[in-house]
Amino acid sequence: MVNIQTHMDFDGQHRAEKLSRFIITLFGIVGLIWGAIIQQFSQTVYILGAGFLLAALVTVPPWPIYRQKPLNWQKARPETTTGASEDKKKKK
Numbered sequence: 001m002v003n004i005q006t007h008m009d010f011d012g013q014h015r016a017e018k019l020s021r022f023i024i025t026l027f028g029i030v031g032l033i034w035g036a037i038i039q040q041f042s043q044t045v046y047i048l049g050a051g052f053l054l055a056a057l058v059t060v061p062p063w064p065i066y067r068q069k070p071l072n073w074q075k076a077r078p079e080t081t082t083g084a085s086e087d088k089k090k091k092k
Helices: 010-038 041-059 081-091
Strands: none
Touching: 010 041
16 A cells, blocks of 8 residues: 655645745736736636646645655653642642
């Protein structure tokens, strides 16, 4: 069975957000300029839609570039049952 990674690390999330904002802004500006040149607002919307689809394709899947800095979690401390009962006795 193939192990498919389905997560991004925090740095990858930040990178994906910046990239999606850049792509959508770029396509919006280009679409607005092109739509103004040819006097067709629909072309602006189509270009912006293409930018949205490209941004979604590039940033939504958890590509390996978004998983380069995983968090190193600390090991869990062993739970002691005597500590909890001693705290209850002290409160009484």
